[in-house]
Amino acid sequence: MTETVVVTGIGVVAPNGLGTEEFWTATQKGLSGIDRISRYDPSGYPTRLAGEVQDFYGEEHLANRLLPQTDRMTQMALVASDWALADAAVDPGALPEFDMGVVTASASGGFEFAQNELQKLWSKGPEYVSAYQSFAWFYAVNTGQISIRHGMRGPSGVLVTDQAGGLDALGHARRHVRKGTGLVISGGVDASLSPWGLVSQLTTGLLSPTADPERAYAPFDDSADGWVPGEGGAILVLESESGARERGARSYGSIAxxxxxxxxxxxxxxxxxxxxxxxxxxxxxxxxxxxxxxxxxxxxxxxxxxxxxxxxxxxxxxxxxxxxxxxxxxxxxxxxxxxxxxxxxxxxxxxxxxxxxxxxxxxxxxxxxxxxxxxxxxxxxxxxxxxxxxxxxxxxxxxxxxxxxxx
Structure with missing residues (x-):
């Protein structure tokens, strides 16, 4: 009989809420996190709105040693994974390291980190470029950093399928659990709202040029003219139903x-x-x-x-x-x-x-x-x-x- 795979923990970093319950409260009320880009002046770009995660500061959640080597995307993913594990009441240190895996999705990697280092290269020279550039931009960096942080050495991977990636990662993670891995952290977090990241998205021609946050991004509407980009995402903890039941864990539901x-x-x-x-x-x-x-x-x-x-x-x-x-x-x-x-x-x-x-x-x-x-x-x-x-x-x-x- 095929093992049922359940979600026992959720960690959310979103433009309309930090943490699962804050996000959920805002979402039920229909509170939007979309507004004019605030981290730089977007007036020179055809798209000026975004879903920015407000009040997220990596230094409030992570050790100082991690900050110079991680993109904003990875910092959010690490925090979301911490929250998901806490929500699932899991102590990774108490579990066999080869019985835990990580599968995440990525659409662009650490664009903001890469932009900062490329600016140093162009303006100052190669000796000023961080050695961490070699991996901080990479698609698989969230999987790597989460696995290192929690000592997870089981089956892991990264899926790069743009907006479909969040489901593809969860589907892949479910496969690992069904094959016997006790716990897999999975999901996706992206953060490509730096100028370089925004320009890269503009090349699709699919972003909304509407400047009014009350009108931009209206799917299935006669006036729909594109989407608004955003940053953030969710990390979930997946386990077998039998394993979760054995340790008395709460299940949000199963991936059927x-x-x-x-x-x-x-x-x-x-x-x-x-x-x-x-x-x-x-x-x-x-x-x-x-x-x-x-x-x-x-x-x-x-x-x-x-x-x-x-x-x-x-x-x-x-x-x-x-x-x-x-x-x-x-x-x-x-x-x-x-x-x-x-x-x-x-x-x-x-x-x-x-x-x-x-x-x-x-x-x-x-x-x-x-x-x-x-x-x-x-x-x-x-x-x-x-x-x-x-x-x-x-x-x-x-x-x-x-x-x-x-x-």
């Missing part, structure tokens, strides 16, 4: 199903792969579309991409066939952190029986026939939730979460 696909070549005339990813996840979870209580949407905020997602959901569930929400409208799209944060949010919705809203959708597009939860949260029982994510370039991922069974 997971599917991933890649879109066909543009112009091929073939259907995008999102629908297939959803169907794979449902089949893996052994549930039917009618069992899904709510969908946490990818919500690109780009008209064509929104239409494709709405078509996939309508094909699986029927038009307006299932409640849909996009709480990332309060944070911006967090790249590798987006889907792991949606997963955490879905688990909290299961726990408390309340689904947070989608903001800023005034005129829902006619070609997006979905039951969108808008403006205010909806109280409802959630037994199964579907999280959907897509990455730039054709990545698709879907995950079915199941509420814990009553003891």
């Amino acid at each position: 199903g997971y599917g991933a696909t890649f879109d066909p070549k543009p112009g091929s005339g073939r259907e995008p792969g999102l629908r297939r990813a959803i169907e794979i996840a449902l089949a893996d979870a052994e549930v039917s579309p009618s069992d899904i209580d709510v969908v946490f949407a990818d919500a690109a905020g780009v008209r064509d991409l929104d239409r494709v997602e709405a078509e996939a959901l309508s094909a699986v569930f029927g038009p307006n066939g299932v409640p849909v929400t996009a709480p990332k409208t309060m944070t911006g799209r967090l790249y590798s952190g987006a889907a792991s944060l949606d997963t955490a949010t879905a688990l909290l919705a299961m726990r408390d029986g309340i689904v947070p809203p989608t903001l800023r959708v005034r005129d829902q597009a006619a070609d997006c026939p979905i039951d969108l939860i808008r403006d205010t949260a909806r109280e409802m029982t959630v037994r199964h939730a579907l999280v959907v994510a897509r990455g730039h370039g054709g990545f698709n991922a879907a995950m079915v979460l199941r509420a814990p069974t009553a003891n």
Whole structure:
């Protein structure tokens, strides 16, 4: 019998809340963390808004020796992993080091650290570049630093699939637990809002130029003109259900199903792969579309991409066939952190029986026939939730979460 994998700990660093409960309180109320970029003057850029994590200072949480060798992204990931382990009531020092693993996702690596060191190279010379540049920028650095911090020497890895990465990492982590690893820390955290990071994102042409934070990033709306970038994400602790029960741990819910696909070549005339990813996840979870209580949407905020997602959901569930929400409208799209944060949010919705809203959708597009939860949260029982994510370039991922069974 295949082992059920459960989530026993959650750590969140988000633009609208530091820590899981602060984030969850703000998200239920529909409080947005999107505003004008504050860490530098964005007036020279076509996109001037972002979901910045406010009041996060690495020195308040981490040893001084770690600060010179870590990017802001990694500092957030380390803190989120600390919080997730504490939430799960896990002491890594008391567990076998080869029985713990780390699988994270990354979309860009440590961009802010890299920009600072490149500026030193150009302005002062190579002797001024930090030796830590060799790894602080790297996609796998969060996995490495978390594993070193907690002495985790079991199966580990990193997934680089842009916005889909948060689900892909969790799916990979579930595989490790099913193969016998006792505990795996997983999820995604990104932080690429430095000027260099922002310009790199602008090359996609998919960021919203709207300057009003009350109007920018309105997925499934007739006026949708792109998304707002953000930073942060969520780190989760995954264990086998039997192992968690044996140590008396609380379960937020289980990863019941997971599917991933890649879109066909543009112009091929073939259907995008999102629908297939959803169907794979449902089949893996052994549930039917009618069992899904709510969908946490990818919500690109780009008209064509929104239409494709709405078509996939309508094909699986029927038009307006299932409640849909996009709480990332309060944070911006967090790249590798987006889907792991949606997963955490879905688990909290299961726990408390309340689904947070989608903001800023005034005129829902006619070609997006979905039951969108808008403006205010909806109280409802959630037994199964579907999280959907897509990455730039054709990545698709879907995950079915199941509420814990009553003891």
